[in-house]
Amino acid sequence: MITFENVSKIYDNGYGALKGVSFHIDKGEFVFLVGSSAAGKSTIIKLMMKEESATGGNIVINDIDVNALKHREIPYFRRTLGVVFQDFRLLPNKNVQENVAYAMEIVGASNKEIRKNVPVVLSQVGLSSKAKMYPNQLSGGEQQRVAIARAIVNNPVVLVADEPTGNLDPETALEIMTIMEEINKRGTTVVMATHAERIVNDMKKRVIVVEHGIITRDENEGGYGYVQSN
Amino acid sequence: MFRAIKRSFTEAIRGMIKNGLMTVTSLFVVSACIFVFGVFLMLILNINFMTDEMADSYEVNVYIERSVQIEDDTVSVFINRDTAADEETYQATVNSIQTQIIGVENVDVSNIVFVSEADVIAGFKNSLGESAISTYTEIQPGFVGDCFRIKLNDYVKAEETFEIIGAIENVASVMKADEVYQRLALLGNVSTDFNDTKYQEVKEKLKNDILAIDNISPESLEFVKGEDIVKEFKKDLTDDELKIFEGLPDDFMHDAYNVRLKDLSRADETIEQLKALENVDTVENTRELVEIIENLKNSVQTVSIWVIVVFAIVSLFIISNTIKLTVHNRRKEINIMKYVGATDSYIRGPFIMEGIMVGLVSAVLAFFISMWSYQGLVSAIIANGSSMAFAFDIMDFSLMWKDLAIAYVCVGVLIGAFGSFISVRRYLHV
Numbered sequence: 001m002i003t004f005e006n007v008s009k010i011y012d013n014g015y016g017a018l019k020g021v022s023f024h025i026d027k028g029e030f031v032f033l034v035g036s037s038a039a040g041k042s043t044i045i046k047l048m049m050k051e052e053s054a055t056g057g058n059i060v061i062n063d064i065d066v067n068a069l070k071h072r073e074i075p076y077f078r079r080t081l082g083v084v085f086q087d088f089r090l091l092p093n094k095n096v097q098e099n100v101a102y103a104m105e106i107v108g109a110s111n112k113e114i115r116k117n118v119p120v121v122l123s124q125v126g127l128s129s130k131a132k133m134y135p136n137q138l139s140g141g142e143q144q145r146v147a148i149a150r151a152i153v154n155n156p157v158v159l160v161a162d163e164p165t166g167n168l169d170p171e172t173a174l175e176i177m178t179i180m181e182e183i184n185k186r187g188t189t190v191v192m193a194t195h196a197e198r199i200v201n202d203m204k205k206r207v208i209v210v211e212h213g214i215i216t217r218d219e220n221e222g223g224y225g226y227v228q229s230n
Numbered sequence: 231m232f233r234a235i236k237r238s239f240t241e242a243i244r245g246m247i248k249n250g251l252m253t254v255t256s257l258f259v260v261s262a263c264i265f266v267f268g269v270f271l272m273l274i275l276n277i278n279f280m281t282d283e284m285a286d287s288y289e290v291n292v293y294i295e296r297s298v299q300i301e302d303d304t305v306s307v308f309i310n311r312d313t314a315a316d317e318e319t320y321q322a323t324v325n326s327i328q329t330q331i332i333g334v335e336n337v338d339v340s341n342i343v344f345v346s347e348a349d350v351i352a353g354f355k356n357s358l359g360e361s362a363i364s365t366y367t368e369i370q371p372g373f374v375g376d377c378f379r380i381k382l383n384d385y386v387k388a389e390e391t392f393e394i395i396g397a398i399e400n401v402a403s404v405m406k407a408d409e410v411y412q413r414l415a416l417l418g419n420v421s422t423d424f425n426d427t428k429y430q431e432v433k434e435k436l437k438n439d440i441l442a443i444d445n446i447s448p449e450s451l452e453f454v455k456g457e458d459i460v461k462e463f464k465k466d467l468t469d470d471e472l473k474i475f476e477g478l479p480d481d482f483m484h485d486a487y488n489v490r491l492k493d494l495s496r497a498d499e500t501i502e503q504l505k506a507l508e509n510v511d512t513v514e515n516t517r518e519l520v521e522i523i524e525n526l527k528n529s530v531q532t533v534s535i536w537v538i539v540v541f542a543i544v545s546l547f548i549i550s551n552t553i554k555l556t557v558h559n560r561r562k563e564i565n566i567m568k569y570v571g572a573t574d575s576y577i578r579g580p581f582i583m584e585g586i587m588v589g590l591v592s593a594v595l596a597f598f599i600s601m602w603s604y605q606g607l608v609s610a611i612i613a614n615g616s617s618m619a620f621a622f623d624i625m626d627f628s629l630m631w632k633d634l635a636i637a638y639v640c641v642g643v644l645i646g647a648f649g650s651f652i653s654v655r656r657y658l659h660v
Binding site for chain 2: 049071072075076077078079083089091102103105106107150154
């Protein structure tokens with residue numbers, strides 16, 4: 001499903017963010033990407049999204065050679081991924097329902113499909129009752145749930161989450177994780193970069209630890225470990 | 231497709247409203263630019279209109295030669311006989327004139343022949359055709375006089391040489407061969423004109439020669455009789471002015487072919503071609519006017535192109551800045567669109583549309599400003615009565631509004647689309 005093979009990334013300013021990273025994630029897996037700030041987590045996410053291009057190595061996602069993607073093919077590639085951010089990134093002038101529908105409009109879905117799918121995903125994240133509310137009327141956890149609904153409404157094969165619980169209190173963070181786990185159970189591969197030690201330790205999922213641009217640990221049912229020690 | 235356009239349109243309206251002041255500013259600046267463009271366009275349209283009008287009224291009159299042409303480059307110097315008391319003094323006078331002629335620069339010394347009066351008359355009689363000889367009455371001796379027939383080295387300076395020779399004592403007159411012929415014909419009651427058959431031939435040949443010139447519009451060729459030209463001319467004259475024509479025959483003007491040209495810019499060349507034709511007396515035209523208009527047209531066009539380029543750049547700059555602002559306002563949204571997998575064209579659409587709409591609305595504004603100012607200007611000119619000062623009519627707005635509207639819309643849309651395209655390329659890293 002997702003294969004990184006000796007991937008390196010050197011930014012234009014000469015900073016070497018990744019120095020030969022290799023891992024393989026199977027379909028349906030739930031993987032935590034763990035590491036201190038500037039360890040290389042975000043770079044891995046950006047490479048997966050093709051927001052940045054790798055300097056060396058191979059990246060294959062869903063049988064697509066990501067390095068070889070042409071500029072005009074990138075949007076279509078991104079439609080196979082759902083993405084969730086720490087800061088939610090909702091459109092303030094659209095209500096919950098419109099925010100989700102927007103993602104479908106962009107990929108050219110028909111009005112009929114939109115009317116059918118949006119309520120389904122909103123109920124999946126438990127927001128059916130708040131479909132007409134605007135982002136500023138929602139709590140942080142609710143906003144993130146809208147963002148998740150938007151990320152999955154086009155049925156992506158991989159859900160990529162970059163510190164989705166970073167701005168939330170522990171309780172709300174757990175709610176979000178429950179939703180993420182449910183999505184994973186329906187067959188969507190989930191890759192989540194995080195700092196949340198407790199969540200990683202509680203969920204007992206696969207953990208890939210990145211430090212100074214290399215993978216220092218990759219274990220199933222792993223824990224957060226020593227990471228913050230430096 | 232329709233949905234994409236509709237979305238771009240609503241998003242564009244949103245962008246325009248959100249940008250508020252900047253949108254209004256750019257609308258005014260861009261419509262001002264389009265208006266300036268329009269001023270030059272209207273100027274060009276008017277000048278083209280004038281040239282077209284002129285091309286319609288511009289006529290070249292080719293007057294037809296009607297007298298027999300004398301192909302003879304000799305000059306006759308007639309001697310005054312009356313002053314000589316006897317044959318001896320006359321002989322001395324003749325010799326003295328001969329010596330003095332030889333002394334004149336430009337006279338071909340090897341070609342001086344003395345011709346007696348009787349020989350002059352006999353030579354004339356021999357040259358006459360059948361129809362002319364029938365009316366011929368014998369010229370009385372003493373009316374013509376003896377002469378020297380000479381040739382010149384340089385015929386360009388003929389006038390000058392004629393004066394010098396004419397000033398010699400006892401020289402009665404200096405005439406070119408055709409002048410001699412005319413004078414003798416008058417004395418001998420012979421018409422110098424072509425006879426009818428010959429004239430018809432000449433007319434027909436000239437007509438074909440004129441039509442063979444490619445810049446002549448064939449359907450425009452028109453034959454006008456000399457007396458009709460005179461009549462037409464006299465019509466506009468006052469009684470006082472008409473007095474000048476008293477005593478002149480009704481047909482003192484030659485017959486003419488009036489023609490029009492296909493391409494006025496080649497008028498010079500064509501007129502030279504006409505002048506070179508056989509049996510052409512004179513060629514008349516209003517060439518100076520053509521030149522003035524053509525020059526005016528050229529300079530206005532050159533200036534216009536530069537002004538238009540400058541104002542197009544200003545408009546582009548303004549529109550691209552407005553769009554830049556919209557792009558900046560909506561950078562978060564653009565970012566989200568990118569992550570969800572929106573294509574470049576989907577993201578760019580609304581911005582390009584906004585540019586096009588700014589251009590379009592500016593074009594409409596500029597059109598009405600142009601219309602009102604043009605009509606105001608025209609009525610002011612008419613009210614002042616100064617339109618009489620113009621040789622040509624000012625183009626009515628109803629004749630140009632379609633051209634103007636099409637040009638404005640095209641320019642507005644192009645500048646709008648291109649201006650926002652520049653912005654979107656530079657500031658929208660999709």
